[in-house]
Amino acid sequence: MNDERLIAELHGRWVFGWERNEGDAPFDFRRTFGEFYDFDSPDLRLYDDFDPEQRVATTATGYGSIWEPHFDRMVSAHHAVDDGPHVIASHHLAASTLAFVARITTPDGATDIRTTTSLVWRRTPDGWRIVREHNSTRVLSAGDLDGRLPVYEAG
Template sequence: MNTATAAGASSCPTAGPGQIGDLHSEWILVGWEKHPGDGPFDFRAKLGKFYDFTGPNVVLYDDFEPQHRVARSASEYGTFWTAPFTAMRSARHRVMDGPDVIAGSDLATSTLEFAARLEAADRAITGIRTRSSLVWQCTAQGWKIVREHNSTRRVDQDEIDSLIPG
């Protein structure tokens, strides 16, 4: 166990409030939400509590990112999403399955499936369903995401309307 893990062990609950399942749900339902009229997307302000911004072993990937880039830091990952989320009118999410969690004292993994209704500035709707897998590491600041893999499929208008009504 490294020093950061030992120092953070008491701040990384595996049950009750603040545990991984709660964090993963909050990550998608709060962190990635955007409402009409929200200002420019600030990744660190919206999602900074979830990601490890200082660790050397961060690897983040989302196949919905058009260039299919792999980020080696949370800061780099944020740059992938700033322009698209700033341009978007709204993003609404719903957890469809999970989260399913396996948690140890210094590492944990969680998986959930979510649906998202993404509204462009021109009001065009994109519907998606995504399977999200995260690896969390216990740090002195609590659980932080160090690995992310999201696999997305687009869904048609009828399906997204039934999951997240307009």
């Protein structure tokens, strides 16, 4: 598999790491995303404007600490890829862009979103790892994703 196809496959799998189903165990960022982020890098920059505080994390552990409380509070989070991934790769660095839609359900109700995510990957001895992330999210009108996401059965 060439690097572009590998990065595309990784980015697609990364999206679905954010899936949550009702009754899931507490969200453990490192366990879920250990194969994606460079937890040893001293120079990460990770940003998602869906974070209410719009923080920029400089470590993977710090990024996880932003999202673990939010994902623990969620009832469910279901995603579908809307566009991409689109990848360019060189020997040591690669960039990928992907758009996804998701329905985030909390005890307060459901929110439909569309997010464009741009990731920069660095080749490490352990494989390709995320070293830059920028996500831009737009909240959609209620019900916009009806019929666009897979149906999840409880059980």
